[in-house]
Structures are given as C-alpha cells and as structure tokens.
Amino acid sequence: MAYSVGQNIEIFWNNTWYPGVILEIGQKKTYLVSYLGWSDSFNEAIELSKIRINQDKPADENSDLKVGDKIEAEWGSSWYEAIIEEIKTCYVKVRYKNYSNNWDTWITNEKLRPAETNVSEASVEAEGSIFAECVGSLYDSRRFGDVNVQIFSEYFFGLHRCILAARCSRFDEIFKECTAEKLVIEDISSDIFSLLIEYIYKAAVNLNPITALYLYCAAEKYPVSGLMEYCLQSLSNENSVEDLLKAYVEYESVKSSLSSKLEDRFEKALVDQLSSKFRLVTKSESFQKLDKDLLVSLVRKIANQIIIT
Structure with a gap:
C-alpha cells in the first residue's frame, strides 16, 4: 500500500488506533506522522505496520453531522455527552460536556453516536405544570383524602397527609405524632388556614395586602417553600x-x-x-x-x- 504526504491515516499506539496525518516519508518504509489534535511534540517516525487507511467513512459524508450538534462520544469503554466542535474528512473534533477544551478529541464515526433523547427544559416545565394541576385538582375534589382538620368551629375535610407533609415541615412533624383522621389546630385562623392549604396544593392563591400579611405571618409557623x-x-x-x-x-x-x-x-x-x-x-x-x-x-x-x- 502506497501512502502520500498529507494523507489522513490512523496510527496504532498502545493498542488503540488514533487519527493522524503523514508529514514525511522516510527511508526504510518509515513515516513521520502527526496525531490529530495533539501538539507537534508528539510527532514521531513509525513503521508501515503501525499505520492504516481510515476504516470509517468520511465524516463530512454524513449529512446529519453539523458543528454544534450534541452527540455522545466513546472514550475508553464509556460514552460521554459531547458537542461537535469541528468536522474534517474522516474525523470529528468533540468537546466533552463539563470538561475544558484541554480534553477536546478527534474521533472517528465509529466512536460517535446520536445523543440519547433528552427531555427538553420546556418539556420538563410542561410536565411540572401538569403535575401541579393534578395536585391542585385533589384540593378541589378532595378525592382520596385521609385527614380532616378542625380550626375552631370550622372543618376542612378530605385533605391529604402526604401532600401536606411533603410541602410543609410543620405538618410533617405533626403527622409523625398524630395518626388520627381528625387534626385540631388552634394557632391559625380558618380564613388564613384556607389560603395556606390552597397554596400548598396549587402554589398560587389570590391575596390582598392584609391577607398577604397574615399568610406571611403564618408561614413562619407553617413553612412552605416559596410562600413568604x-x-x-x-x-x-x-x-x-x-x-x-x-x-x-x-x-x-x-x-x-x-x-x-x-x-x-x-x-x-x-x-x-x-x-x-x-x-x-x-x-x-x-x-x-x-x-x-x-x-x-x-x-x-x-x-x-x-x-x-
């Protein structure tokens, strides 16, 4: 097999094939080569047995690949999230996610695959909104409720221990001690408790300045994320x-x-x-x-x- 100066090849080193290019052809069938993506200090003269024609199809023949594409790149025996930085014949330069450009690597198509389909931030937000609506619907319907709360002479029926405890540390502490279906609370008015419960389920509630004040005060006793x-x-x-x-x-x-x-x-x-x-x-x-x-x-x-x- 005859090789020429400037030809893209693969170089065998430490049981792995690396992309490179022929710089000079020496005597006795030796070749001065440069490893793609490595500095000139790594250039070396190697024997014919340690080079081969690139085994993968040219990267630029793959119309699906573009600079900026998110992909997964193989390194060692694992796959890592990466982004395409540059495309050359037969090789793709990638930058690994959460790594500096010192780790940028030229790889062949065989070490590249499409990134797993990730749920977009918009999709996550949409799913979160749907979940919030479902929790809110339990407030409106009171289906599957397992605790009733008495505030002085007023009752709040069909509330859900798991939701109250998950959203409010005070309720979490209360339910560790109280397993009865009826819970009596006397340190908050029924009007403000109603607003507190609605916020716990829906993360939103209509307030005027006065109710905002009293709900703000209640939030010190009944901490709920984001309420204050x-x-x-x-x-x-x-x-x-x-x-x-x-x-x-x-x-x-x-x-x-x-x-x-x-x-x-x-x-x-x-x-x-x-x-x-x-x-x-x-x-x-x-x-x-x-x-x-x-x-x-x-x-x-x-x-x-x-x-x-």
Missing part, C-alpha cells in the same frame, strides 16, 4: 392605596409576632409600594385618619426609602 416570597411579591400587584395603608396599620399591630428579619422584609416591601405611590398616599382618606405617631413613623420611612432610591 409569594406574599411579598403580591404587594406589588395592582393593590389600592387604601388596602396598602390598611395593611400597614395591621402590620404595626402584629409585627411583634415576627422575627426581626422577617419583620424587616415585610415592612420594606410594604413601604416600597407606599413610597412608589406617595402622592396618592397623601391624598387618601386612610392616610389622613392615621394615628399621629403612626403617621409620623410612616412618613419618615417613606422619606428614607425615597432618599435611598
């Missing part, structure tokens, strides 16, 4: 100045029940909204009826917020 942030975010919805001011008055009466950090977060979110509507606030009837000390305190907080922003 949801309450704070609801303050930036289309709320009237009157409702925001009423919430501020209520907040002043209940803030002592909150830890200082949570107290500061709610106050800041509420004052932010009032300061953004300051002109409307000063003209509102509720503002003019505020207790003098409360009025002075609120004006100072709004002024400080305006100066900061």
Whole structure:
C-alpha cells in the first residue's frame, strides 16, 4: 500500500488506533506522522505496520453531522455527552460536556453516536405544570383524602397527609405524632388556614395586602417553600392605596409576632409600594385618619426609602 504526504491515516499506539496525518516519508518504509489534535511534540517516525487507511467513512459524508450538534462520544469503554466542535474528512473534533477544551478529541464515526433523547427544559416545565394541576385538582375534589382538620368551629375535610407533609415541615412533624383522621389546630385562623392549604396544593392563591400579611405571618409557623416570597411579591400587584395603608396599620399591630428579619422584609416591601405611590398616599382618606405617631413613623420611612432610591 502506497501512502502520500498529507494523507489522513490512523496510527496504532498502545493498542488503540488514533487519527493522524503523514508529514514525511522516510527511508526504510518509515513515516513521520502527526496525531490529530495533539501538539507537534508528539510527532514521531513509525513503521508501515503501525499505520492504516481510515476504516470509517468520511465524516463530512454524513449529512446529519453539523458543528454544534450534541452527540455522545466513546472514550475508553464509556460514552460521554459531547458537542461537535469541528468536522474534517474522516474525523470529528468533540468537546466533552463539563470538561475544558484541554480534553477536546478527534474521533472517528465509529466512536460517535446520536445523543440519547433528552427531555427538553420546556418539556420538563410542561410536565411540572401538569403535575401541579393534578395536585391542585385533589384540593378541589378532595378525592382520596385521609385527614380532616378542625380550626375552631370550622372543618376542612378530605385533605391529604402526604401532600401536606411533603410541602410543609410543620405538618410533617405533626403527622409523625398524630395518626388520627381528625387534626385540631388552634394557632391559625380558618380564613388564613384556607389560603395556606390552597397554596400548598396549587402554589398560587389570590391575596390582598392584609391577607398577604397574615399568610406571611403564618408561614413562619407553617413553612412552605416559596410562600413568604409569594406574599411579598403580591404587594406589588395592582393593590389600592387604601388596602396598602390598611395593611400597614395591621402590620404595626402584629409585627411583634415576627422575627426581626422577617419583620424587616415585610415592612420594606410594604413601604416600597407606599413610597412608589406617595402622592396618592397623601391624598387618601386612610392616610389622613392615621394615628399621629403612626403617621409620623410612616412618613419618615417613606422619606428614607425615597432618599435611598
């Protein structure tokens, strides 16, 4: 077999065939070769028995391959996720996922296969939405419920222990001790408990500034992922100045029940909204009826917020 300078070949080294190119043809049937993807320091003269014509079809004949394609590449005895960086005749340069370009490798088609079909982020989000709807439907239908909750004189029938415990650490602790079908709770009002349960099942609930305040307070006793942030975010919805001011008055009466950090977060979110509507606030009837000390305190907080922003 006659080889020529510049010809793409495969080079046998350490029981493996590597892509390369012939640089020079020497005497006594030796060939100076370069390994594709390796620096010139790895160039070496080898015997004819250690080179062969590439056994795979040219990579550029495969119309399905494009730079940027996600594929799987074989290295050792395992397959790794990779992306195509470059395509040359017979060889494809790949970059392995989560590895630097120092690990980029030229491989032949036989060491390449289509990536396994992965569920796209959009599909995951869609599946998550469907699951949330299914859980929410259990709240509406109360099918397969296994616990009833009594809040003073009001009952909530057909709730689900597994959902309550999975979403709220307080319920998880309660159900470890209580296995009865009836659970009595006396540290939360029935109105706020109803909102809490709806959020647990649906991760959404309609709030006004006052209900947001009391649900925020309840979330300290009944922690649910995202609930406090949801309450704070609801303050930036289309709320009237009157409702925001009423919430501020209520907040002043209940803030002592909150830890200082949570107290500061709610106050800041509420004052932010009032300061953004300051002109409307000063003209509102509720503002003019505020207790003098409360009025002075609120004006100072709004002024400080305006100066900061």
